[in-house]
Amino acid sequence: MFDPHVPHLAIIDKRVQESPTIFSLRLQYEDTDRQEAFEFAPGQFNMVSLFGVGEVAISIVNDPEDSHFFDHTIRVVGRVTKGLEKLQPGDRVGIRGPFGRGWPIDEAMGQDVLLVTGGLGCAPLVSVIRYLLRRRDHFGHIHILQGVKHADDLIWREQYEAWSKDHGVNVLLAADVASRDWPWQQGLVTELINQVNLRLERTITMLCGPEMMMLAAIAQLRELGLADHKIWLSMERNMHCGYGQCGHCQVGPHFVCKDGPVFCYSELADFFGAKGF
Amino acid sequence: MPARDNRRPAYISRSSLQTLLDRLVSAGYACLGPTAKDGAIQYQPINNLNQLPRGLRNDQEPGHYRLRQADDERLFAWNHGPQVLKPLCFAPQEVVWQERQTESGMSVKQSMPATKPTAVIGVRACDLAALKIQDQHFMRKDSTDPHYQARRDQLLLIGVDCAESAQTCFCASTGDGPALDGGFDIGLAELADGFLIWTASARGTPWIEELDQQPATDDQLAEMLQATENAAAGQSRHLPNEKKLTQLYQRLGHSRWLDLSKRCLSCGNCTSVCPTCFCYSYEHHTAITGDSAEVVRSWDSCFSATHSEMGSFQVRSGIDQRYRQWATHKLAGWQEQFGRSGCVGCGRCISWCPVGIDLTEEVQVILNEGSRDV
Structure with a gap:
């Protein structure tokens, strides 16, 4: 069923406007057999194509057990996403995927999980948070640290509030620029790391967001004594093919689309943070 | 480097090569051979040996390529032009799928290339080594590119030893030449008077069986071996060994990258003529009627501004990067991805660089002249 070279059609079942610039699409393959056979892991992505315009790499955000549909949350940044924004239920897009390596779920079993994310609702990390919380018993403490630039940028605010009420789930938020109704921290997401009581020997970390943010978080985590192999992060690069052939997404010897987008920090240590690499 | 394969050549005259060509043509093969065109060796459809560059030599220096007429009958005494094999399998531009707008939304149809059996005459060891790497990339076990494979399956490769090296060649240091060493179907070594010929694959064997062959003499075998030894000895450029090359990752902050950015035009000539570069991009070309589109795959270059485009910024905005x-x-x-360096020592990136940047020189400076980090 997996055919990476040509898109297969999917129908938009539902569309949700998450914020002025972010929307979610619930999709189903037109071919029901293909939909039934579609399997993915949290952190993997699809190439979503808009008729006559182009393709973009978008993370899959729903739970892998949902076999009748798949969800994409998309931020409007360029030509293709601007076009996708206009689509309505019943419209069709092309899908190639799923591609890449997802989050290290097996390694996280029985561990505390620290999730650090910056930017406008980092979709790859949201997918793994939902995954962990739906299988709560398999994991230890869960710390969710989210940073945004402006307090108004936070999407899924109710979701963060709901997550924070879960047993053993610690939600900390920070905004560079707070607003009047912002009950959380003002500052950088990395400042939140010191507020977490980390059990280093049984903690695994998952990061997603701007590279400068991840770089600062990694430096801080390593200083606290967290081993490199317990730090995982999701990378973003220009992608065309999705299966390690077109060459655009390379970071050192790695194809981000095929070997990532989720990497263990020890795989990237030689290159991560080198400007323009 | 002397011949390393287990070749058992026989002698044929120059005119017997015409017989081989005739047989291929009558069997329906498109025959591509070297011709002198626009001042360079270029592969063109041929059916007669008279179309080959008789007596031509190539002078290659950084940023310099000229053909020169010598006073002999040799057909393969040059090394290479800007390209040989890469475009034959990995097309510079091709439609990969077509989209059509329909009542219910859209339809998608894969577009496959029309191919025919193609024989290429005069392929060099460096280009065969490069093709092997491209095969590894485009015919990966978990994801074989159908377009590449369709074309690759049609190729019959007739290789020839390099009896001389261009000034920009350094294949001896990468271990990829100048003698043929696998990856071809029929091998040739050009002598002062005729050729030694041998088969290197089951596919190649039937084509030479009925040629007018004579057993190779000891003198002819010695001439063949001496030629590639001379070609190797004539190379003045070289790349460090692969282990040393991995140290480039420890030199990401070397000041030479910035120095390079003052000379490099970021034109992408080097990646176009490189026989192993594989980057490509997809573009949607929409019909003026608006109801259909073709998705076109084209060669891309890591020197292009859009190669690292992220929507709102470029990862590699600087030429140094x-x-x-x-x-x-x-x-x-490449060593981690394919088990070997991606350079086969052909030196095309040196000859065809409009400002004459010499990769071998830059690499030695970056690896050997301290760290000079900026």
Whole structure:
């Protein structure tokens, strides 16, 4: 069923406007057999194509057990996403995927999980948070640290509030620029790391967001004594093919689309943070 | 480097090569052979040996390529032009799928190339080594490119030993030439008077069986071996060994990258003529009627501004960063991806660089002249 070279059609079942610039699409393959056979892991992505315009790499955000549909949350940044924004239920897009390596779920079993994310609702990390919380018993403490630039940028605010009420789930938020109704921290997401009581020997970390943010978080985590192999992060690069052939997404010897987008920090240590690499 | 394969050549006259050509043509093969065109060796459809560059030599220096007429009958005494094999399998531009707008939304149809059996005459060891790497990339076990494979399956490759090296050649140091060593179907070594010929694959064997062959004499065998030894000995450029090349990753902050950015035009000539560069991009070309579109795959270059485009910024906005990407990937990253460096020592990137940047020189400076980090 997996055919990476040509898109297969999917129908938009539902569309949700998450914020002025972010929307979610619930999709189903037109071919029901293909939909039934579609399997993915949290952190993997699809190439979503808009008729006559182009393709973009978008993370899959729903739970892998949902076999009748798949969800994409998309931020409007360029030509293709601007076009996708206009689509309505019943419209069709092309899908190639799923591609890449997802989050290290097996390694996280029985561990505390620290999730650090910056930017406008980092979709790859949201997918793994939902995954962990739906299988709560398999994991230890869960710390969710989210940073945004402006307090108004936070999407899924109710979701963060709901997550924070879960047993053993610690939600900390920070905004560079707070607003009047912002009950959380003002500052950088990395400042939140010191507020977490980390059990280093049984903690695994998952990061997603701007590279400068991840770089600062990694430096801080390593200083606290967290081993490199317990730090995982999701990378973003220009992608065309999705299966390690077109060459655009390379970071050192790695194809981000095929070997990532989720990497263990020890795989990237030689290159991560080198400007323009 | 002397001949390393287990070749058992026989002698044929120059005119017997015409017989081989005739047989291929009558069997329906498109025959591509070297011709002198626009001042360079270029592969063109041929059916007669008279179309080959008789007596031509190539002078190649950084940023310099000229053909020169010598006073002999040799057909393969040049080394290479800007390209040979890469475009034959990995098309510079092709439609990969078509989209059509329909009542219910859209339909998608894969577009496959029309192919025919193609024989290429005069392929060099460096280009065969490069093709082997491209095969590894485009015919990966978990994801074989159908377009590449369709064309690759049609190729019959007739290789020839290099009896001389161009001034820009350094295949001896990468271990990829100048003698043929696998990856071809029929081998040739050009002598002062005729050729030694041998088969290197089951596919190649039937084509030479009925040629008018004579057993190779000891003198002819010695001439063949001496020629490639001379070609190797004549090379003055070289690349460090692969282990040393991986140290490029420890030199990401070297000041030479910035120095390079003042000379490099970021034109992408080096990646176009490189026989192993594989980057490509997809573009949607929409019909003026608006109801159909073709998705076109084209060669891309890590020197292009859009190669690292992220929507709102470029990962590699500086020329120093782009040259560094190309050099570190080609020489170090490739080793982890394909088990060997991505450079086969053909030297095309040196000859065809409009400002004459010499990869071998840049790499030695970056690896050997301290760290000079900026």
